[in-house]
Amino acid sequence: MSTVIAPSINTPQEDAEALRKAFEGWGTDENTVISILGHRTSHQIQLIRKSYEDIYHEDLVKRLESEIKGDFEKAVYRWILEPADRDAVLVHVAIKSGKNYNVIVEISSVLSPEELFNVRRAYINRYKHSIEEDLAIHTSGHLRQLLVGLVTSYRYTGDEINAKLAQSEAEILHESVKEKKGSHEEAIRILTTRSKTQLIATFNRYRETHGGSITKKLLDEGSDDFQKSLYTTIRCFNDHVKYYEKVVRDAVKKIGTDEDALTRVIVSRAYTDLKNISDVYYKRNSVLLEHVIAKEISGDYKKFLLTILGWWHL
Protein backbone atom coordinates (compact mmCIF):
# COMPACT_ATOMS: atom_id res chain seq x y z
CA MET A 1 0.00 0.00 0.00
CA SER A 2 3.00 2.20 -0.38
CA THR A 3 2.69 5.40 -2.35
CA VAL A 4 6.41 5.84 -2.63
CA ILE A 5 7.54 5.86 -6.20
CA ALA A 6 10.96 4.28 -6.50
CA PRO A 7 13.41 6.20 -8.66
CA SER A 8 13.62 4.62 -12.09
CA ILE A 9 16.79 2.94 -13.24
CA ASN A 10 16.08 3.84 -16.87
CA THR A 11 17.46 7.04 -18.30
CA PRO A 12 14.94 9.67 -19.48
CA GLN A 13 16.09 8.93 -23.03
CA GLU A 14 15.29 5.23 -22.67
CA ASP A 15 11.86 6.08 -21.26
CA ALA A 16 11.18 8.54 -24.07
CA GLU A 17 12.15 5.94 -26.66
CA ALA A 18 9.99 3.26 -25.03
CA LEU A 19 7.01 5.63 -25.03
CA ARG A 20 7.56 6.48 -28.69
CA LYS A 21 7.58 2.80 -29.50
CA ALA A 22 4.33 2.37 -27.55
CA PHE A 23 2.66 5.01 -29.77
CA GLU A 24 3.84 3.53 -33.05
CA GLY A 25 1.96 1.03 -35.17
CA TRP A 26 -1.72 0.27 -34.97
CA GLY A 27 -3.20 1.37 -31.63
CA THR A 28 -1.32 2.34 -28.48
CA ASP A 29 0.48 0.03 -26.10
CA GLU A 30 -1.24 1.39 -22.99
CA ASN A 31 0.48 -1.03 -20.65
CA THR A 32 3.86 0.50 -21.47
CA VAL A 33 2.51 4.02 -20.95
CA ILE A 34 1.10 3.02 -17.56
CA SER A 35 4.16 1.10 -16.51
CA ILE A 36 6.57 3.92 -17.33
CA LEU A 37 4.66 7.02 -16.27
CA GLY A 38 2.99 5.45 -13.22
CA HIS A 39 6.39 4.49 -11.79
CA ARG A 40 8.18 7.82 -12.22
CA THR A 41 8.43 10.83 -9.94
CA SER A 42 7.24 14.22 -11.15
CA HIS A 43 10.83 15.32 -11.62
CA GLN A 44 11.69 12.23 -13.69
CA ILE A 45 8.64 12.78 -15.86
CA GLN A 46 9.73 16.35 -16.61
CA LEU A 47 13.09 14.96 -17.78
CA ILE A 48 11.33 12.39 -19.96
CA ARG A 49 9.19 15.15 -21.48
CA LYS A 50 12.33 17.10 -22.30
CA SER A 51 14.11 14.08 -23.79
CA TYR A 52 11.06 13.22 -25.87
CA GLU A 53 10.88 16.76 -27.23
CA ASP A 54 14.62 16.79 -27.99
CA ILE A 55 14.58 13.46 -29.82
CA TYR A 56 11.25 13.62 -31.66
CA HIS A 57 10.52 17.37 -31.85
CA GLU A 58 7.06 16.65 -30.57
CA ASP A 59 5.33 17.53 -27.30
CA LEU A 60 4.81 14.34 -25.28
CA VAL A 61 1.73 15.80 -23.57
CA LYS A 62 0.05 16.55 -26.90
CA ARG A 63 1.00 13.17 -28.33
CA LEU A 64 -0.50 11.40 -25.31
CA GLU A 65 -3.71 13.40 -25.73
CA SER A 66 -4.08 11.96 -29.23
CA GLU A 67 -3.12 8.42 -28.20
CA ILE A 68 -5.35 7.77 -25.20
CA LYS A 69 -8.76 8.98 -24.13
CA GLY A 70 -11.46 9.34 -21.48
CA ASP A 71 -10.72 9.23 -17.75
CA PHE A 72 -7.42 7.50 -18.45
CA GLU A 73 -6.24 10.40 -20.58
CA LYS A 74 -7.40 12.95 -18.00
CA ALA A 75 -5.54 11.14 -15.23
CA VAL A 76 -2.33 10.80 -17.27
CA TYR A 77 -2.54 14.46 -18.28
CA ARG A 78 -2.85 15.63 -14.67
CA TRP A 79 -0.10 13.26 -13.63
CA ILE A 80 2.56 14.35 -16.11
CA LEU A 81 2.25 18.10 -15.59
CA GLU A 82 4.45 19.75 -13.00
CA PRO A 83 2.48 20.03 -9.73
CA ALA A 84 2.01 23.83 -9.88
CA ASP A 85 0.97 23.60 -13.52
CA ARG A 86 -1.46 20.77 -12.80
CA ASP A 87 -3.04 22.74 -9.96
CA ALA A 88 -3.36 25.76 -12.25
CA VAL A 89 -5.31 23.55 -14.67
CA LEU A 90 -7.52 22.24 -11.86
CA VAL A 91 -8.27 25.78 -10.68
CA HIS A 92 -9.02 26.89 -14.23
CA VAL A 93 -11.44 24.01 -14.82
CA ALA A 94 -13.15 24.75 -11.50
CA ILE A 95 -13.58 28.45 -12.31
CA LYS A 96 -14.89 27.77 -15.81
CA SER A 97 -17.34 25.12 -14.60
CA GLY A 98 -18.80 27.60 -12.11
CA LYS A 99 -19.02 24.90 -9.47
CA ASN A 100 -16.47 22.73 -7.65
CA TYR A 101 -15.32 25.74 -5.67
CA ASN A 102 -14.03 23.18 -3.19
CA VAL A 103 -11.13 22.49 -5.58
CA ILE A 104 -10.11 26.15 -5.31
CA VAL A 105 -10.48 26.13 -1.54
CA GLU A 106 -8.50 22.90 -1.30
CA ILE A 107 -5.53 24.12 -3.33
CA SER A 108 -5.48 27.47 -1.52
CA SER A 109 -5.68 25.99 1.97
CA VAL A 110 -3.65 22.79 1.74
CA LEU A 111 -0.62 23.97 -0.24
CA SER A 112 2.15 25.91 1.46
CA PRO A 113 2.14 29.68 0.77
CA GLU A 114 5.13 29.31 -1.57
CA GLU A 115 3.50 26.41 -3.42
CA LEU A 116 0.28 28.38 -3.78
CA PHE A 117 2.23 31.29 -5.21
CA ASN A 118 3.80 28.95 -7.76
CA VAL A 119 0.32 27.89 -8.85
CA ARG A 120 -0.57 31.56 -9.40
CA ARG A 121 2.56 31.99 -11.49
CA ALA A 122 1.83 28.84 -13.53
CA TYR A 123 -1.76 30.00 -14.08
CA ILE A 124 -0.65 33.35 -15.51
CA ASN A 125 1.89 31.67 -17.79
CA ARG A 126 -0.78 29.34 -19.10
CA TYR A 127 -3.85 31.57 -19.38
CA LYS A 128 -2.52 35.18 -19.58
CA HIS A 129 -4.84 36.10 -16.74
CA SER A 130 -4.38 35.91 -12.99
CA ILE A 131 -6.40 33.41 -10.97
CA GLU A 132 -8.05 36.22 -9.00
CA GLU A 133 -8.96 37.99 -12.23
CA ASP A 134 -10.87 35.00 -13.60
CA LEU A 135 -12.28 34.02 -10.22
CA ALA A 136 -13.57 37.50 -9.35
CA ILE A 137 -15.44 37.83 -12.61
CA HIS A 138 -17.23 34.51 -12.08
CA THR A 139 -18.26 35.16 -8.46
CA SER A 140 -19.64 37.96 -6.33
CA GLY A 141 -20.32 39.04 -2.77
CA HIS A 142 -19.06 36.95 0.14
CA LEU A 143 -18.18 33.98 -2.05
CA ARG A 144 -15.88 36.18 -4.12
CA GLN A 145 -14.32 37.73 -1.04
CA LEU A 146 -13.62 34.33 0.49
CA LEU A 147 -12.29 32.59 -2.62
CA VAL A 148 -10.20 35.52 -3.89
CA GLY A 149 -8.88 36.06 -0.35
CA LEU A 150 -7.86 32.40 -0.06
CA VAL A 151 -6.21 32.20 -3.45
CA THR A 152 -4.23 35.43 -3.05
CA SER A 153 -3.13 34.74 0.51
CA TYR A 154 0.52 34.46 1.49
CA ARG A 155 0.47 33.43 5.13
CA TYR A 156 2.98 33.39 7.93
CA THR A 157 4.24 29.82 8.35
CA GLY A 158 6.04 30.08 11.68
CA ASP A 159 4.99 28.62 15.01
CA GLU A 160 4.11 31.80 16.89
CA ILE A 161 0.54 31.79 18.16
CA ASN A 162 -1.46 34.55 19.82
CA ALA A 163 -3.66 32.73 22.34
CA LYS A 164 -5.74 35.79 23.18
CA LEU A 165 -6.46 36.34 19.53
CA ALA A 166 -7.47 32.69 19.12
CA GLN A 167 -10.08 33.20 21.81
CA SER A 168 -11.51 36.45 20.49
CA GLU A 169 -11.55 35.23 16.90
CA ALA A 170 -13.21 31.96 17.90
CA GLU A 171 -16.07 34.15 19.13
CA ILE A 172 -16.16 36.13 15.90
CA LEU A 173 -16.43 32.87 13.94
CA HIS A 174 -19.15 31.70 16.31
CA GLU A 175 -21.21 34.81 15.67
CA SER A 176 -20.76 34.49 11.94
CA VAL A 177 -21.64 30.79 11.86
CA LYS A 178 -24.56 31.19 14.24
CA GLU A 179 -26.09 34.19 12.56
CA LYS A 180 -25.47 32.82 9.08
CA LYS A 181 -27.25 35.71 7.42
CA GLY A 182 -25.25 38.40 9.19
CA SER A 183 -22.11 40.05 7.93
CA HIS A 184 -19.42 37.49 7.35
CA GLU A 185 -16.63 39.92 6.55
CA GLU A 186 -14.76 39.30 9.79
CA ALA A 187 -14.98 35.51 9.42
CA ILE A 188 -13.60 35.91 5.91
CA ARG A 189 -10.82 38.14 7.19
CA ILE A 190 -9.78 35.56 9.78
CA LEU A 191 -9.85 32.58 7.42
CA THR A 192 -8.04 34.35 4.59
CA THR A 193 -5.25 36.03 6.57
CA ARG A 194 -4.33 34.08 9.72
CA SER A 195 -1.58 31.48 9.69
CA LYS A 196 -2.54 27.81 9.67
CA THR A 197 -1.20 27.31 13.20
CA GLN A 198 -3.16 30.30 14.45
CA LEU A 199 -6.34 29.06 12.76
CA ILE A 200 -6.02 25.62 14.32
CA ALA A 201 -5.61 27.27 17.73
CA THR A 202 -8.77 29.27 17.05
CA PHE A 203 -10.73 26.17 16.01
CA ASN A 204 -9.54 24.33 19.15
CA ARG A 205 -10.59 27.28 21.27
CA TYR A 206 -14.01 27.18 19.62
CA ARG A 207 -14.39 23.49 20.40
CA GLU A 208 -13.48 24.04 24.05
CA THR A 209 -15.89 26.94 24.51
CA HIS A 210 -18.82 25.72 22.45
CA GLY A 211 -18.45 21.98 22.90
CA GLY A 212 -18.42 20.95 19.28
CA SER A 213 -16.67 21.48 16.00
CA ILE A 214 -17.21 24.78 14.28
CA THR A 215 -18.09 23.06 11.02
CA LYS A 216 -21.04 21.29 12.60
CA LYS A 217 -23.37 24.23 12.31
CA LEU A 218 -22.19 25.26 8.87
CA LEU A 219 -23.47 22.57 6.62
CA ASP A 220 -27.14 21.80 6.29
CA GLU A 221 -29.73 21.46 3.58
CA GLY A 222 -29.94 25.12 2.73
CA SER A 223 -26.21 25.83 2.47
CA ASP A 224 -25.17 28.02 -0.43
CA ASP A 225 -21.82 28.07 -2.24
CA PHE A 226 -20.40 30.54 0.27
CA GLN A 227 -21.29 28.40 3.28
CA LYS A 228 -20.03 25.27 1.57
CA SER A 229 -16.74 26.98 0.79
CA LEU A 230 -16.47 28.24 4.37
CA TYR A 231 -17.00 24.67 5.51
CA THR A 232 -14.35 23.28 3.16
CA THR A 233 -11.87 25.97 4.21
CA ILE A 234 -12.18 25.07 7.87
CA ARG A 235 -11.96 21.35 7.17
CA CYS A 236 -8.87 21.75 5.00
CA PHE A 237 -7.06 23.76 7.66
CA ASN A 238 -8.14 21.52 10.50
CA ASP A 239 -7.13 18.19 9.00
CA HIS A 240 -6.73 17.96 5.25
CA VAL A 241 -6.04 14.21 5.31
CA LYS A 242 -9.47 13.61 6.82
CA TYR A 243 -10.93 16.02 4.33
CA TYR A 244 -9.41 14.16 1.38
CA GLU A 245 -10.58 10.82 2.76
CA LYS A 246 -14.12 12.21 2.64
CA VAL A 247 -13.67 13.42 -0.95
CA VAL A 248 -12.50 9.97 -2.01
CA ARG A 249 -15.27 8.26 -0.02
CA ASP A 250 -17.95 10.43 -1.67
CA ALA A 251 -16.36 9.90 -5.08
CA VAL A 252 -16.53 6.10 -4.98
CA LYS A 253 -19.88 6.02 -3.17
CA LYS A 254 -21.69 7.75 -6.00
CA ILE A 255 -23.55 5.74 -8.60
CA GLY A 256 -21.25 6.11 -11.58
CA THR A 257 -18.29 7.26 -9.48
CA ASP A 258 -16.98 10.85 -9.50
CA GLU A 259 -13.86 10.15 -11.57
CA ASP A 260 -12.65 13.76 -11.55
CA ALA A 261 -12.56 13.89 -7.76
CA LEU A 262 -10.98 10.46 -7.44
CA THR A 263 -8.26 11.27 -9.98
CA ARG A 264 -7.64 14.66 -8.39
CA VAL A 265 -6.95 13.31 -4.93
CA ILE A 266 -4.82 10.37 -6.05
CA VAL A 267 -2.76 12.33 -8.54
CA SER A 268 -2.35 15.46 -6.36
CA ARG A 269 -1.45 13.70 -3.13
CA ALA A 270 0.64 10.81 -4.51
CA TYR A 271 3.95 12.41 -3.59
CA THR A 272 2.91 13.62 -0.16
CA ASP A 273 0.18 12.02 1.94
CA LEU A 274 -1.77 9.57 -0.21
CA LYS A 275 -0.57 6.82 2.11
CA ASN A 276 -2.12 8.64 5.09
CA ILE A 277 -5.34 9.28 3.22
CA SER A 278 -5.47 5.62 2.32
CA ASP A 279 -4.86 4.61 5.97
CA VAL A 280 -7.61 6.91 7.24
CA TYR A 281 -9.91 5.50 4.57
CA TYR A 282 -9.28 1.97 5.78
CA LYS A 283 -9.87 2.93 9.42
CA ARG A 284 -13.11 4.68 8.59
CA ASN A 285 -14.55 2.13 6.13
CA SER A 286 -12.84 -1.17 6.99
CA VAL A 287 -12.15 -1.68 3.30
CA LEU A 288 -8.90 -1.06 1.48
CA LEU A 289 -9.13 1.95 -0.81
CA GLU A 290 -7.39 -0.09 -3.52
CA HIS A 291 -10.08 -2.76 -3.37
CA VAL A 292 -12.87 -0.23 -3.72
CA ILE A 293 -11.16 1.47 -6.63
CA ALA A 294 -10.52 -1.89 -8.32
CA LYS A 295 -14.23 -2.62 -8.01
CA GLU A 296 -15.63 0.78 -9.00
CA ILE A 297 -13.59 1.70 -12.07
CA SER A 298 -12.14 -0.30 -14.94
CA GLY A 299 -9.77 -0.57 -17.89
CA ASP A 300 -6.57 1.42 -18.31
CA TYR A 301 -7.86 4.12 -15.99
CA LYS A 302 -8.10 1.57 -13.20
CA LYS A 303 -4.66 0.12 -13.98
CA PHE A 304 -3.14 3.59 -13.94
CA LEU A 305 -4.59 4.71 -10.60
CA LEU A 306 -3.68 1.39 -8.98
CA THR A 307 -0.14 1.69 -10.35
CA ILE A 308 0.18 5.10 -8.69
CA LEU A 309 -1.13 3.54 -5.50
CA GLY A 310 1.56 0.87 -5.84
CA TRP A 311 -0.95 -1.96 -6.23
CA TRP A 312 -0.79 -2.82 -9.86
CA HIS A 313 2.21 -4.59 -11.28
CA LEU A 314 2.53 -4.92 -15.01
Add this chain to the structure above:
Amino acid sequence: MSTVIAPSINTPQEDAEALRKAFEGWGTDENTVISILGHRTSHQIQLIRKSYEDIYHEDLVKRLESEIKGDFEKAVYRWILEPADRDAVLVHVAIKSGKNYNVIVEISSVLSPEELFNVRRAYINRYKHSIEEDLAIHTSGHLRQLLVGLVTSYRYTGDEINAKLAQSEAEILHESVKEKKGSHEEAIRILTTRSKTQLIATFNRYRETHGGSITKKLLDEGSDDFQKSLYTTIRCFNDHVKYYEKVVRDAVKKIGTDEDALTRVIVSRAYTDLKNISDVYYKRNSVLLEHVIAKEISGDYKKFLLTILGWWHL
Protein backbone atom coordinates in the same frame (compact mmCIF):
# COMPACT_ATOMS: atom_id res chain seq x y z
CA MET B 1 21.07 66.00 -12.25
CA SER B 2 21.96 62.40 -12.87
CA THR B 3 20.54 59.79 -10.56
CA VAL B 4 22.88 57.11 -11.78
CA ILE B 5 25.10 55.88 -9.02
CA ALA B 6 28.50 54.95 -10.41
CA PRO B 7 29.91 51.63 -9.15
CA SER B 8 32.38 52.26 -6.37
CA ILE B 9 36.03 51.44 -6.88
CA ASN B 10 36.47 50.65 -3.17
CA THR B 11 36.03 47.10 -1.98
CA PRO B 12 33.19 46.44 0.49
CA GLN B 13 35.89 45.77 3.11
CA GLU B 14 37.47 49.18 2.57
CA ASP B 15 34.06 50.85 2.81
CA ALA B 16 33.24 48.92 5.99
CA GLU B 17 36.53 49.97 7.55
CA ALA B 18 36.06 53.61 6.56
CA LEU B 19 32.58 53.58 8.11
CA ARG B 20 33.92 52.04 11.31
CA LYS B 21 36.54 54.78 11.48
CA ALA B 22 33.78 57.39 11.00
CA PHE B 23 31.95 56.01 14.07
CA GLU B 24 34.99 55.97 16.33
CA GLY B 25 36.14 58.73 18.60
CA TRP B 26 34.00 61.58 19.86
CA GLY B 27 30.99 62.17 17.57
CA THR B 28 30.39 60.73 14.15
CA ASP B 29 32.03 61.76 10.92
CA GLU B 30 28.78 62.25 9.02
CA ASN B 31 30.47 63.41 5.84
CA THR B 32 32.14 60.05 5.43
CA VAL B 33 28.86 58.21 6.04
CA ILE B 34 27.13 60.35 3.42
CA SER B 35 29.96 60.13 0.94
CA ILE B 36 30.18 56.35 1.13
CA LEU B 37 26.55 55.28 1.41
CA GLY B 38 25.17 57.99 -0.88
CA HIS B 39 27.45 56.85 -3.68
CA ARG B 40 26.81 53.12 -3.56
CA THR B 41 24.20 50.95 -5.25
CA SER B 42 21.82 48.89 -3.17
CA HIS B 43 23.75 45.76 -4.04
CA GLN B 44 27.06 47.32 -3.00
CA ILE B 45 25.54 48.44 0.29
CA GLN B 46 24.42 44.89 1.03
CA LEU B 47 28.02 43.73 0.51
CA ILE B 48 29.29 46.48 2.81
CA ARG B 49 26.77 45.40 5.48
CA LYS B 50 28.04 41.84 5.19
CA SER B 51 31.69 42.88 5.36
CA TYR B 52 31.00 45.11 8.35
CA GLU B 53 29.26 42.26 10.17
CA ASP B 54 32.09 39.82 9.32
CA ILE B 55 34.85 42.16 10.51
CA TYR B 56 33.24 43.81 13.55
CA HIS B 57 30.54 41.31 14.58
CA GLU B 58 28.09 44.17 14.72
CA ASP B 59 25.04 45.05 12.62
CA LEU B 60 25.84 48.14 10.54
CA VAL B 61 22.17 49.16 10.49
CA LYS B 62 21.94 49.11 14.30
CA ARG B 63 25.24 50.94 14.68
CA LEU B 64 24.07 53.67 12.32
CA GLU B 65 20.86 54.03 14.30
CA SER B 66 22.91 54.83 17.38
CA GLU B 67 25.30 57.15 15.54
CA ILE B 68 22.98 59.48 13.67
CA LYS B 69 19.49 60.80 14.26
CA GLY B 70 16.36 62.59 13.03
CA ASP B 71 15.40 62.78 9.38
CA PHE B 72 18.99 61.99 8.40
CA GLU B 73 18.88 58.68 10.27
CA LYS B 74 15.48 57.81 8.78
CA ALA B 75 16.72 58.50 5.27
CA VAL B 76 19.92 56.47 5.75
CA TYR B 77 17.95 53.63 7.30
CA ARG B 78 15.56 53.45 4.34
CA TRP B 79 18.46 53.76 1.94
CA ILE B 80 20.61 50.92 3.23
CA LEU B 81 17.87 48.27 3.45
CA GLU B 82 17.29 46.03 0.46
CA PRO B 83 14.45 47.53 -1.63
CA ALA B 84 11.89 44.84 -0.75
CA ASP B 85 12.80 45.11 2.93
CA ARG B 86 12.58 48.90 2.86
CA ASP B 87 9.16 48.76 1.23
CA ALA B 88 8.04 46.27 3.87
CA VAL B 89 9.06 48.81 6.52
CA LEU B 90 7.21 51.61 4.70
CA VAL B 91 4.05 49.48 4.46
CA HIS B 92 4.31 48.56 8.13
CA VAL B 93 4.67 52.18 9.22
CA ALA B 94 1.70 53.16 7.04
CA ILE B 95 -0.51 50.42 8.50
CA LYS B 96 0.43 51.23 12.08
CA SER B 97 -0.09 54.97 11.60
CA GLY B 98 -3.61 54.31 10.32
CA LYS B 99 -3.20 56.91 7.62
CA ASN B 100 -0.89 57.33 4.62
CA TYR B 101 -2.72 54.56 2.81
CA ASN B 102 -1.31 56.13 -0.33
CA VAL B 103 2.05 54.53 0.53
CA ILE B 104 0.40 51.11 0.42
CA VAL B 105 -1.39 51.91 -2.83
CA GLU B 106 1.84 53.26 -4.32
CA ILE B 107 3.93 50.18 -3.53
CA SER B 108 1.18 47.82 -4.68
CA SER B 109 0.52 49.60 -7.96
CA VAL B 110 3.95 50.82 -9.06
CA LEU B 111 6.09 47.76 -8.35
CA SER B 112 6.08 44.81 -10.74
CA PRO B 113 4.06 41.79 -9.55
CA GLU B 114 7.27 39.90 -8.70
CA GLU B 115 8.69 42.88 -6.79
CA LEU B 116 5.45 43.25 -4.87
CA PHE B 117 5.57 39.59 -3.95
CA ASN B 118 9.12 40.07 -2.63
CA VAL B 119 7.84 42.87 -0.39
CA ARG B 120 5.22 40.48 1.02
CA ARG B 121 7.93 37.92 1.67
CA ALA B 122 10.17 40.51 3.34
CA TYR B 123 7.26 41.72 5.48
CA ILE B 124 6.55 38.22 6.81
CA ASN B 125 10.23 37.64 7.58
CA ARG B 126 10.37 40.87 9.50
CA TYR B 127 7.05 40.99 11.34
CA LYS B 128 5.83 37.35 11.52
CA HIS B 129 2.53 38.47 10.04
CA SER B 130 1.44 38.88 6.47
CA ILE B 131 0.78 42.38 5.09
CA GLU B 132 -2.86 41.50 4.41
CA GLU B 133 -3.24 40.19 7.95
CA ASP B 134 -2.16 43.48 9.52
CA LEU B 135 -3.88 45.60 6.91
CA ALA B 136 -7.24 43.83 7.16
CA ILE B 137 -7.40 44.22 10.90
CA HIS B 138 -6.79 47.98 10.68
CA THR B 139 -9.34 48.65 7.94
CA SER B 140 -12.88 47.64 6.99
CA GLY B 141 -15.46 47.77 4.23
CA HIS B 142 -14.51 49.01 0.78
CA LEU B 143 -11.20 50.46 1.95
CA ARG B 144 -10.14 47.03 3.21
CA GLN B 145 -11.29 45.33 0.02
CA LEU B 146 -9.37 47.77 -2.15
CA LEU B 147 -6.12 47.84 -0.16
CA VAL B 148 -5.98 44.10 0.56
CA GLY B 149 -6.87 43.42 -3.07
CA LEU B 150 -4.06 45.67 -4.30
CA VAL B 151 -1.43 44.30 -1.95
CA THR B 152 -2.24 40.64 -2.64
CA SER B 153 -2.52 41.05 -6.41
CA TYR B 154 -0.27 39.18 -8.81
CA ARG B 155 -1.16 40.55 -12.23
CA TYR B 156 -0.57 39.46 -15.78
CA THR B 157 2.29 41.54 -17.20
CA GLY B 158 2.01 40.74 -20.89
CA ASP B 159 0.82 43.01 -23.68
CA GLU B 160 -2.48 41.34 -24.53
CA ILE B 161 -5.41 43.74 -24.23
CA ASN B 162 -9.11 43.05 -24.51
CA ALA B 163 -10.54 46.20 -26.15
CA LYS B 164 -14.16 45.22 -25.60
CA LEU B 165 -13.50 44.69 -21.93
CA ALA B 166 -11.77 48.08 -21.69
CA GLN B 167 -14.95 49.68 -22.98
CA SER B 168 -17.38 47.83 -20.72
CA GLU B 169 -15.19 48.27 -17.65
CA ALA B 170 -14.73 51.98 -18.36
CA GLU B 171 -18.52 52.20 -17.98
CA ILE B 172 -18.46 50.24 -14.72
CA LEU B 173 -15.85 52.64 -13.35
CA HIS B 174 -17.93 55.56 -14.54
CA GLU B 175 -20.98 54.32 -12.66
CA SER B 176 -18.94 53.74 -9.53
CA VAL B 177 -17.25 57.13 -9.65
CA LYS B 178 -20.46 58.98 -10.54
CA GLU B 179 -22.61 57.31 -7.95
CA LYS B 180 -19.92 57.50 -5.29
CA LYS B 181 -22.20 56.11 -2.63
CA GLY B 182 -23.25 53.05 -4.63
CA SER B 183 -21.65 49.65 -4.53
CA HIS B 184 -18.01 49.89 -5.48
CA GLU B 185 -17.29 46.18 -5.56
CA GLU B 186 -16.97 46.01 -9.33
CA ALA B 187 -14.65 49.02 -9.47
CA ILE B 188 -12.51 47.35 -6.81
CA ARG B 189 -12.53 44.09 -8.78
CA ILE B 190 -11.30 45.86 -11.92
CA LEU B 191 -8.56 47.86 -10.20
CA THR B 192 -7.25 44.95 -8.13
CA THR B 193 -7.21 42.25 -10.82
CA ARG B 194 -6.68 43.66 -14.31
CA SER B 195 -3.21 44.01 -15.79
CA LYS B 196 -1.61 47.44 -15.91
CA THR B 197 -1.83 47.53 -19.73
CA GLN B 198 -5.50 46.59 -19.61
CA LEU B 199 -6.21 49.26 -16.98
CA ILE B 200 -4.53 51.97 -19.01
CA ALA B 201 -6.63 50.93 -22.02
CA THR B 202 -9.72 51.22 -19.81
CA PHE B 203 -8.74 54.68 -18.53
CA ASN B 204 -8.08 55.84 -22.11
CA ARG B 205 -11.46 54.51 -23.17
CA TYR B 206 -13.04 56.44 -20.30
CA ARG B 207 -11.36 59.65 -21.42
CA GLU B 208 -12.59 59.22 -24.99
CA THR B 209 -16.17 58.51 -23.97
CA HIS B 210 -16.57 60.94 -21.09
CA GLY B 211 -14.23 63.71 -22.22
CA GLY B 212 -12.08 63.93 -19.12
CA SER B 213 -9.87 61.95 -16.80
CA ILE B 214 -11.56 59.44 -14.55
CA THR B 215 -9.78 60.85 -11.49
CA LYS B 216 -11.36 64.27 -11.97
CA LYS B 217 -14.61 63.38 -10.32
CA LEU B 218 -13.04 61.35 -7.56
CA LEU B 219 -11.32 63.88 -5.41
CA ASP B 220 -13.22 66.66 -3.73
CA GLU B 221 -13.67 68.12 -0.29
CA GLY B 222 -15.70 65.27 1.09
CA SER B 223 -13.48 62.40 -0.06
CA ASP B 224 -12.94 59.62 2.45
CA ASP B 225 -9.97 57.26 2.70
CA PHE B 226 -11.53 54.85 0.24
CA GLN B 227 -12.06 57.49 -2.42
CA LYS B 228 -8.59 58.90 -1.87
CA SER B 229 -7.10 55.43 -2.26
CA LEU B 230 -9.14 54.83 -5.41
CA TYR B 231 -7.78 58.11 -6.74
CA THR B 232 -4.17 57.21 -5.91
CA THR B 233 -4.56 53.76 -7.47
CA ILE B 234 -5.74 55.19 -10.77
CA ARG B 235 -3.01 57.85 -10.78
CA CYS B 236 -0.26 55.31 -10.03
CA PHE B 237 -1.36 53.04 -12.87
CA ASN B 238 -1.88 55.87 -15.31
CA ASP B 239 1.46 57.61 -14.86
CA HIS B 240 3.39 57.00 -11.70
CA VAL B 241 6.14 59.49 -12.58
CA LYS B 242 3.57 62.30 -12.65
CA TYR B 243 2.11 60.93 -9.42
CA TYR B 244 5.50 60.99 -7.66
CA GLU B 245 6.17 64.51 -8.92
CA LYS B 246 2.97 65.58 -7.17
CA VAL B 247 4.00 63.83 -3.95
CA VAL B 248 7.33 65.64 -3.98
CA ARG B 249 5.69 68.95 -4.88
CA ASP B 250 3.24 68.65 -2.01
CA ALA B 251 6.02 67.59 0.36
CA VAL B 252 8.18 70.65 -0.23
CA LYS B 253 5.23 73.04 -0.52
CA LYS B 254 4.10 72.37 3.03
CA ILE B 255 5.10 74.68 5.84
CA GLY B 256 7.66 72.56 7.63
CA THR B 257 8.13 70.16 4.71
CA ASP B 258 6.83 66.58 4.72
CA GLU B 259 10.21 64.88 5.21
CA ASP B 260 8.79 61.35 5.24
CA ALA B 261 7.23 61.76 1.82
CA LEU B 262 10.28 63.51 0.38
CA THR B 263 12.66 60.84 1.67
CA ARG B 264 10.36 58.08 0.48
CA VAL B 265 10.24 59.22 -3.12
CA ILE B 266 13.94 60.02 -3.41
CA VAL B 267 15.15 56.86 -1.72
CA SER B 268 12.62 54.51 -3.39
CA ARG B 269 12.99 55.82 -6.92
CA ALA B 270 16.74 56.58 -6.97
CA TYR B 271 17.63 53.45 -8.91
CA THR B 272 14.78 53.67 -11.39
CA ASP B 273 13.05 56.91 -12.41
CA LEU B 274 14.13 59.67 -10.05
CA LYS B 275 15.68 61.42 -13.04
CA ASN B 276 12.29 61.39 -14.82
CA ILE B 277 10.48 62.59 -11.71
CA SER B 278 13.01 65.38 -11.39
CA ASP B 279 12.55 66.34 -15.09
CA VAL B 280 8.76 66.40 -14.76
CA TYR B 281 9.15 68.50 -11.62
CA TYR B 282 11.25 71.03 -13.50
CA LYS B 283 8.80 71.18 -16.41
CA ARG B 284 5.86 71.69 -14.07
CA ASN B 285 7.43 74.19 -11.64
CA SER B 286 10.25 75.86 -13.59
CA VAL B 287 12.55 75.28 -10.63
CA LEU B 288 15.09 72.53 -10.23
CA LEU B 289 14.05 69.98 -7.63
CA GLU B 290 17.58 70.08 -6.19
CA HIS B 291 17.32 73.83 -5.62
CA VAL B 292 14.03 73.51 -3.80
CA ILE B 293 15.34 70.72 -1.62
CA ALA B 294 18.51 72.68 -0.87
CA LYS B 295 16.31 75.58 0.27
CA GLU B 296 13.69 73.64 2.22
CA ILE B 297 15.78 71.22 4.29
CA SER B 298 19.16 71.45 5.97
CA GLY B 299 22.13 69.77 7.62
CA ASP B 300 23.24 66.19 6.99
CA TYR B 301 19.75 65.25 5.85
CA LYS B 302 20.03 67.79 3.04
CA LYS B 303 23.56 66.68 2.13
CA PHE B 304 22.44 63.06 1.99
CA LEU B 305 19.41 63.59 -0.26
CA LEU B 306 21.39 65.83 -2.59
CA THR B 307 24.16 63.22 -2.75
CA ILE B 308 21.62 60.63 -3.86
CA LEU B 309 20.38 63.13 -6.44
CA GLY B 310 24.00 63.53 -7.60
CA TRP B 311 24.18 67.21 -6.66
CA TRP B 312 26.29 67.21 -3.57
CA HIS B 313 29.97 66.50 -3.80
CA LEU B 314 31.90 66.02 -0.63
